[in-house]
Structures are given as C-alpha cells and as structure tokens.
Amino acid sequence: MKGSCLCGDVRFEVSLERLGMFQCHCQLCRKQAGTASSCGAIVETCDFHWLSGESRIGKWEKESGFSSHFCKRCGSSVPNQFRDSGLYWIPVGLLDDSTMVTVANLFVDEKVSWSNVDSSVNPHQTKPRVDSLIRSVLKENH
Template sequence: MNNKKIYTGGCLCGKIRFEISGDIQDIIYCHCSHCRKAQGSAFATNGNVDAEKFKFISGENDLTGFEVAPGQTKYFCKICGSPIMSKNNNHPDKVRVRLGIIESDIIEKPSAHIFVNSKANWETIEGNLPKFEGYPTKK
C-alpha cells in the first residue's frame, strides 16, 4: 500500500496544473496588505512546500510573476489571474503555495494568524489560533 501524500491543484481557467508530493508546512493566515491585495480578500491562506516536491503538470508557461519586494516574487496565471505561489530568494528550497487553489483535501491545519496589525478594519479574527503582529519568531 502506498501512503505517499499527493496534493493536486490548479488555476481557475485550468491552464496551470501542479502537484505537491509531501507535507504542506507552516500553514498560516496572512493579513498583510500585500496578501490582501493579491487575493482580493481579507487574508491569504498560505503554506510552504519543499521546492523539489512542487511540480507543474501543465501550464508553467502561463505563469507570470510580480516582484513585490526585492527577492520576493508572487506568481499567478497570466490567463485568469489566479494566484499560485510565491518564492523568496532567501529561502530557495521552499515554495509558498496559495492553499485555496489546492483541490485535494488538505490534512495539515493552519497554525497562526500573522500581520494582524494590518488586517482589514472590517475583519474580525475568530478562533483560538495564535495571533502575531508580524512573522512569529522561532525558538
């Protein structure tokens, strides 16, 4: 029996398809202004995956990027505009995936809300997850 975890997903128009073989790590709800604007919503739900475990099945040529800060690029479908992922030059071994585009049931759960000091003024954050003004510091 094969217990290898595989997640699949893609953009709204279906041009971009990908798979993740392995765990999704560090799932967070990000309330920063960049994520809010990129998602068109109150927050983004993002998770890290090992770069070598993220593979495009189709449509990689339909991916386009926008550098939001030096070394930080958000990627989206140039046809339908769906946000796909982001990359940070400081962490080349990771890909930060927008979890709303994953079609498989996700086993891992979010661990925190970050950048809560820049959340939308009309948003109320519910629940018991930890809340941080920026990135949580690692111990």
C-alpha cells in the first residue's frame, strides 16, 4: 500500500495487504483532522518505508505530549513514530488503495452529536490501555 500527503511531497509505503484501524473521537484528534473522528493505523517499523519527503515533515507538540506531524508544504497529517516505540502511526486517509478493518473506537464519550460515524465497533468511553490497543490493531494487520 502506498500513501502520500495532499501535495505529494511526503510519500511512504506499507508492506501489508490490510490494516487494522481505530477511530478516535476525542477533541484533540477532531481539531487535528478537522473531521468528526481521526482514523489511524499502527504498523511495525519493518512494515513501513519512507519513499520521499521525510525532511519535509514538521511537528507541533502540546505540553501533554500530544503531537501533530504534518507536511510543511500542504499541511496534511503524515505518519510518525508512535511514542518512540518502533511502531508508526499512519493517518489512513493518506493511503491510495487499502483494505481496512475497524478494530476500535476511542473516546466515544467525546463523539460530537452531529457525527454519523459508526462508533459501535469495540467502543471505549475514553482511552483504552495503549498496549491493548496496539495488540488489537497489529493482530488485524497480518
């Protein structure tokens, strides 16, 4: 699976046929994505490869540790290393052609009333244990 930012400067490839993804409905993710929820996947470093534009990536971080990585030219959210773990978080909307399986919905308590996004798959009222979320996402990737 190949993906890119809006302008095409940042390009990457994921060497998997399908991805487990989660939808986050928290206010921070909504503001970052500009949508009702943020859809992301987590992949192991060995399954992720930069094709171009890694030097074109900017980063903004809150004191809490929440960060936003983006293309400096077009502003698209881009993949980034997930908590210095050897895993990458990927905004799945960047993928050109992909097969997704939703494995979890996070912060369902913060879902906005106007959202029509189906949050019934494995709903978590707030943030689940990170290790549990990672295991469930990676399980669907293979």
